[in-house]
Amino acid sequence: MPEEEQEAQALPEEMTATQPRVVLFDFDGVLIHGDAFYLFMRQRYAGSLWRKLLALSSLPLLLLLLPFSRRLPERVLVRIALLGLAEQHYRAAANAFADALARRPRQFSRDGLRALRQHQAQGDRVIVVTGCEHTLVSGILQQLGLTNLEVLASQLRPGWLGMRTLRHNVGPRKVQLLAQHGVTAWQLAYSDSLQDVPMLRPSVEVVLVNGTPTLCKKVEKALGRVITRVDWF
Template sequence: MAVAAPRVVLFDFDGVLIHGDSFYLFVRERYRRAPWRYVLALLAAPLLLLLRPFSRRWPLRVLAGIGLLGLGERRYQTAATAFAAVLARRPRQFCRGGLQALRRHQLAGDRVIVVTGCEQTLACGILQQLGLDGLEVLASQLRPGWFGMRLRRHNVGRRKVQSLAEHGIDAWQVAYGDSMYDAAMLKQAAEAVLVNGTPALCKKMEKALGRTIGRVEWF
């Protein structure tokens, strides 16, 4: 008798399991620890203002790059792992409802995959600090550059679906997301769930998916 394969359940990370943007919090800590980074950001301000009308992404990449200056691969992994331990101890930083839902899926025997735009080392470090071992994590990746770590792959939007395909996943039963960046991932789920979505976002998401979706409030 054939054994049924476990359900595949996808969780976004930022805004679903954790409040805020975890990589932004890491970069902000880098600035706080080295105020000279603020000086470089101010010097780069004219360039950022020129880029802003064309793309919001590039100014953010420049600011993140300043935060990563001087970090090689090994130093970055050490810093990210240490920050993950600090972040995991912050009260009210995480979505209790999201973590409880994830653990329920694990107990039910589902195959749980965290699909996130957060960087891989940081995301895995945070989840491990929370006691969530054994999870599959598909995340953004950095690469070493001349002056520090640089973005190699930003796992957002349709890239999440591509990452899943490269991971051998072409179908999933449940997906939890919190923004339009998760629309492509939610669209292919049999059960799509929007986390802490406003009525306006819910309406926009349902229009993009062409169907109604579930809604949860996780705090």
């Protein structure tokens, strides 16, 4: 084989070797204690009597739907919480809440944030892949001083009566969104949820955060291999 042709074939391997590792972080339960969007929705209801009353009046229907679908009642409650919010007003409300939330240091995982920053310092390509809404999670990360991050998250869209769900980034949709983002391989993934198995399966290494022994066994059974379990506070 000619020397020039050998060099041409070797080039892609050299380029691949210089590319940074891809590291994925879930957000809720990994970098923050609890569910950030739920906390935001709770604030929306706490500050509005008419939203509370509307949600209470919808309760019989929601209870009727609950045995068949948990997601549908949740979406109805989110719609009520966002009722009357135009896109600009939603962004302002989400960013204000992100600012307030970032001022609660105990709300966040010190160990998780340290691990993320260490990956950045090592030159890894860090991507936060979350079911939290994009504007909210991006605002929180920015308030925490975390920059140069890629964020793949759930999204809302403007509707006639206010903002509504466009895409809920959970389960297999995380893998689909990563593919749309041009990411088809990753070396490390952090999660706290069995729902993330589709995202964890392709990862070279998996880290389960604050998982119970039972959850760890379920994830390992679903993946067919041993994973790393860490306790973060």
